Amino acid sequence: MSDSTKTQSGAGKWLLIALWSAQVLLAVAFGMFGLMKLTTPIAQLAKNLPWVADYALLIRFIGLSEVAGAIGLLLPAVTRIAPVLTPIAASGLVVIMVLAFAFHVARGEFSGLPFVTALGAIAAFVAWGRFGRAAISARGTAPATLRSVTD
Helix, strand or coil: CCHHHHHHHHHCHHHHHHHHHHHHHHHHHHHHHHHHHHHCCHHHHHHHCHHHHHHHHHHHHHHHHHHHHHHHHHHHHHHCCCCCHHHHHHHHHHHHHHHHHHHHHHCCCCCCHHHHHHHHHHHHHHHHHHHCCCCCCCCCCCCCCCCCCCC
16 A cells, blocks of 8 residues: 555545546646637637737736646645645635636626636635645655544
C-alpha cells in the first residue's frame, strides 16, 4: 500500500473517488475554458460574447488564472510535491466563480449562473476535501492520521 493510499484510507473510498473525479472534471473544464480565453483572438471571442471586447485584458487574465488553477488541481496531488497547492488552487477557482457570478448578475446575464454555481460548488468540495478529510501527504512524509468520514 503506498503512502498516499495509507494517508487517505481514513477518508473513505467514495470520498476519494468523488474528489479525484471532481479534480479531473474541473481541471479539464477550466483548462479548456482558460486556453480558449488565452489563445482565441478577442475579435473571435466577441462574436459570441460581445462584452469581451470591452474587457480584453481581463479575459486574458481570467484565462491564465483558469489554466493555472487547472494545473494546480492535479499536478501537486498526482506528484505529491507540495500537495497543499491542490486545495489552494480549488479555493482560487471558487473565488473566480464567485466573481464570475457577481459579474454576470451585474450585467443581467442570468442564463449562465447555474453553470457558474455548479463549477464553484465542485471547486469548494475539492477545497474542503483536500484541506481536511482527504488531504494528500507530501512525498517523503509520514502519512497523516485522518478523521473518519463518519466523524
